[in-house]
Amino acid sequence: MRRSVLYMPGANERALEKAKTLPADAVILDLEDAVHPDAKVEARKRVCEAAASGEYGKREITIRVNGFGTQWHADDLRAAAEAGPDAVVVPKVNSVAEVHAIERALESGGAPDKTTIWAMVETPIAMLHAHDIASASDRLSVLVMGTNDLAKELRADHVSGRAPLLTGLSLCLLAARAAGKEILDGVYNDVKDLAGFEAECLQGKQFGFDGKTLIHPGQIEPCNRIFSPTEEEIDYSRRVIEAFEAAGRGVVTVDGRMIENMHVDNARRILAIADQLSS
Numbered sequence: 001m002r003r004s005v006l007y008m009p010g011a012n013e014r015a016l017e018k019a020k021t022l023p024a025d026a027v028i029l030d031l032e033d034a035v036h037p038d039a040k041v042e043a044r045k046r047v048c049e050a051a052a053s054g055e056y057g058k059r060e061i062t063i064r065v066n067g068f069g070t071q072w073h074a075d076d077l078r079a080a081a082e083a084g085p086d087a088v089v090v091p092k093v094n095s096v097a098e099v100h101a102i103e104r105a106l107e108s109g110g111a112p113d114k115t116t117i118w119a120m121v122e123t124p125i126a127m128l129h130a131h132d133i134a135s136a137s138d139r140l141s142v143l144v145m146g147t148n149d150l151a152k153e154l155r156a157d158h159v160s161g162r163a164p165l166l167t168g169l170s171l172c173l174l175a176a177r178a179a180g181k182e183i184l185d186g187v188y189n190d191v192k193d194l195a196g197f198e199a200e201c202l203q204g205k206q207f208g209f210d211g212k213t214l215i216h217p218g219q220i221e222p223c224n225r226i227f228s229p230t231e232e233e234i235d236y237s238r239r240v241i242e243a244f245e246a247a248g249r250g251v252v253t254v255d256g257r258m259i260e261n262m263h264v265d266n267a268r269r270i271l272a273i274a275d276q277l278s279s
């Protein structure tokens with residue numbers, strides 16, 4: 001499950017400690033935007049020690065390295081490969097060649113097989129190459145939307161409903177699904193505006209995102225709730241499967257709605273998520 005994926009500034013020791021008790025499904029230990037250039041080297045050491053510590057329980061632990069072309073990129077990738085987190089998150093991935101370069105760096109750095117690549121898509125060129133990026137490597141498991149960078153590159157305003165970003169969000173969702181990969185929605189910057197945050201979570205869930213990236217602990221609980229199946233959805237899914245199996249034919253109705261095999265597949269997916277959450 002990747003409903004809630006919390007970024008934590010890699011230089012913030014208190015946040016790294018706090019994350020061990022937070023109910024996020026995954027955490028991204030950040031070396032990029034949240035870390036001042038003067039603190040990059042110290043943060044790298046701290047984050048890699050945290051990732052290798054095994055102290056984060058069931059949460060997936062990932063490391064976001066600095067991007068291509070920065071002075072820290074190669075050393076970050078080398079250190080992350082050695083630490084062996086669940087994934088290395090790479091910002092501003094724009095091409096297949098970059099995915100292959102990350103693959104090679106993880107292999108030459110001795111990263112364990114479990115360490116996958118999460119590629120951040122956050123530029124206009126990445127929106128246009130999203131399917132090539134998503135399908136460039138079996139090691140790439142997740143696309144992550146970078147909506148702050150995308151808005152900046154587009155010269156778009158941050159508005160409720162995210163109209164300026166919807167084309168990019170949709171292109172990346174199409175790309176991820178076509179490539180059989182997971183995809184996480186971008187962050188909501190106003191940590192005090194819970195109503196706005198919930199509305200954006202719901203929009204992401206309705207689009208089909210697997211979860212949302214977060215910047216504050218207060219966003220975890222509402223995000224988990226919104227990205228989990230509701231009791232109504234679970235009950236409806238059970239009834240869809242029962243009705244379809246009992247009828248023994250291609251089409252039935254449940255609560256007046258037409259049900260065919262693709263609805264049954266979706267109902268099974270929802271029940272599988274509910275089972276996973278209750279186990």
Ligand SMILES: CC(C)(COP(=O)(O)OP(=O)(O)OC[C@H]1O[C@@H](n2cnc3c(N)ncnc32)[C@H](O)[C@@H]1OP(=O)(O)O)[C@@H](O)C(=O)NCCC(=O)NCCSC(=O)C[C@H](O)C(=O)O
Nearest residue numbers: 007008009015018030033034146147148149187215216217
């Ligand atoms: C956004 C913040 C700077 C707000 O900080 P602050 O005002 O200090 O928050 P609080 O006082 O409410 O904090 C309460 C306690 O919670 C801990 N805390 C806060 N944030 C986190 C966190 N992300 N992970 C773990 N713990 C956290 C505080 O330490 C307090 O603890 P305590 O003292 O024990 O009470 C801040 O939330 C923050 O820095 N968030 C993360 C910012 C970040 O990582 N940014 C980079 C990723 S976003 C991005 O780059 C997206 C993408 O690339 C794009 O383009 O869109």
Ligand SMILES: [Mg+2]
Nearest residue numbers: 122146148149
């Ligand atoms: Mg970004």
